[in-house]
Amino acid sequence: MQQEYCIFSAxxxxxxxxxxxxxxxxxxxxxxxxxxxMNSETREDTPPSRSVMGQGSxxxxxxxxxxxxxxxxxxxxxxxxxxxxxxxxxxxxxxxxDSHAYWLAAQGELSYGASPGQRDAYxxxxxxxxxxxxxxxxxxxxxxxxxxxxxxxxxxxxxxxLRPRWAIPxxxxxxxxxxxxxxxxxxxAAAVVGMRRPAAWSFAVLTxxxxxxxxxxxxxxxxxxxxxxGVGATALIVVVSxxxxxxAWSDWIQFLLANRSGTxxxxxxxxxxxxxxxxxxxxxxxxxxxxxxxxxxxxxxxVLVSVVPWTILIAIPRLLMDGSTHRERxxxxx
Numbered sequence: 001m002q003q004e005y006c007i008f009s010a011x012x013x014x015x016x017x018x019x020x021x022x023x024x025x026x027x028x029x030x031x032x033x034x035x036x037x038m039n040s041e042t043r044e045d046t047p048p049s050r051s052v053m054g055q056g057s058x059x060x061x062x063x064x065x066x067x068x069x070x071x072x073x074x075x076x077x078x079x080x081x082x083x084x085x086x087x088x089x090x091x092x093x094x095x096x097x098d099s100h101a102y103w104l105a106a107q108g109e110l111s112y113g114a115s116p117g118q119r120d121a122y123x124x125x126x127x128x129x130x131x132x133x134x135x136x137x138x139x140x141x142x143x144x145x146x147x148x149x150x151x152x153x154x155x156x157x158x159x160x161x162l163r164p165r166w167a168i169p170x171x172x173x174x175x176x177x178x179x180x181x182x183x184x185x186x187x188x189a190a191a192v193v194g195m196r197r198p199a200a201w202s203f204a205v206l207t208x209x210x211x212x213x214x215x216x217x218x219x220x221x222x223x224x225x226x227x228x229x230g231v232g233a234t235a236l237i238v239v240v241s242x243x244x245x246x247x248a249w250s251d252w253i254q255f256l257l258a259n260r261s262g263t264x265x266x267x268x269x270x271x272x273x274x275x276x277x278x279x280x281x282x283x284x285x286x287x288x289x290x291x292x293x294x295x296x297x298x299x300x301x302x303v304l305v306s307v308v309p310w311t312i313l314i315a316i317p318r319l320l321m322d323g324s325t326h327r328e329r330x331x332x333x334x
Contacts (some may be wrong), residue, residue, distance in 0.1 A: 012285035071165055078172030081307075085175040096144040099181030103143045105129045110248045112255035116303075123255075125206040125239040126248035141166045144181065151178055158188055160313045161321055170314065177311040184308060186210055188315035191293055195322050198230030205234050209256070210300040210313070214293045220285035252320050273299045290319040 068175035089095060097119070105111075106129045114121035122129070135146060141207070148164035155174055159167040177184050182221045187204055191214055198218060213236075218227035277300035284292035294315040301309040327334035 071169065074169035074173070078169035081173045081175050085179045088176070088179055096181035097145060097178060097185075099144060099147040099149055100140065100182075101165065102129070102132055102147075103136050103140055106133040110245075110251065112251045116259055117288065124208075125238075125241070125252055126245055127206050127237050129248075130241060130244070140322065148178060151181070154189045155314065157183050158185070158192070158318060161317050172309050174314055179307050180308060181209055184311040187297065188294065191297060191312070191315045192318045192322070195228070195290055195293070198226045199233030201230045202234035202237055202299070206237065208302055210277075210302060211297045212272070213242060213281055213296055213300045216278060216281045217285045217290070217293060220282045225237050270302065273304065290322050293319060301330050306319045 076269070094100070101120045101122050102124075104120055105124075110122065110126055110129055112122065117122060136143060138146065155171060155178070159170050159313060162170065187208065190200045190203040194204075194214060195217070198215070201212050201215045204214065215227065215230045218230065238249075277296040280292050280296040280299065284290060286298070294313050297312050297315075298304070298309055301312070303309060
């Protein structure tokens, strides 16, 4: 009975701390909100213990000068991203260049005839086209607006843990991705969700295949049940989709094989990047540093010749929180 009470108390304490760590009140650094408690008499924040502080706060205490200077750099880069995005539109480039390819692909019979890099080339699995098909019933302008809204909402969720002086410039940095309408923000969201719900990694595997490298996190940690959940969910989607349209799947696989060395930065560079990404995932899993999953996904991205793929790094704030709460739970249940 006493043992059950201890387990219940530890779990309740973990949930309370997890809720506090997800709040936006706060902190010593101005990056996240403080996980400390407020004194009811003095109305002052009690400094949080080192074990309860997030990884971001720990880093900020060690390097206060760097932490204070980073927002200045972020604002400069964010304003530059805003300028580049506006210039892209006013010089005659269309909004949603990449999402237009998704809209066309979901309109009718899939075609993998266009090579990567060509306008309106569709590169993802038939399953992705099938999922967005209801949305693609909209006229192009409405589809473009809806796609922009979906990514903008996901981005707002990803930066929500940050204080405004961090969140606003980080949001601005992602404007080029919002303008072209790719899926990098959605990949960042999938990475965050995938750490708790492994099935979410199927989105990465069935679009930009190698960005699904994050699934190896569970293998490196020996969490075979969770790895099976991710692989099983992906396999189930493939089986169902392939049963509906086997020809499209055959065409996609042939397309991937035909363009396996066609990445803009050369096939050798791509292989090296993927190997480094795998190593990074293994290190991150062993050290319990989920924040490294996002950089690994960037390195494993099939295309890495522009700033847009780096948008995946927007997952880092929430991945930092995930790593912090995981360690707290381990300490409380120890």
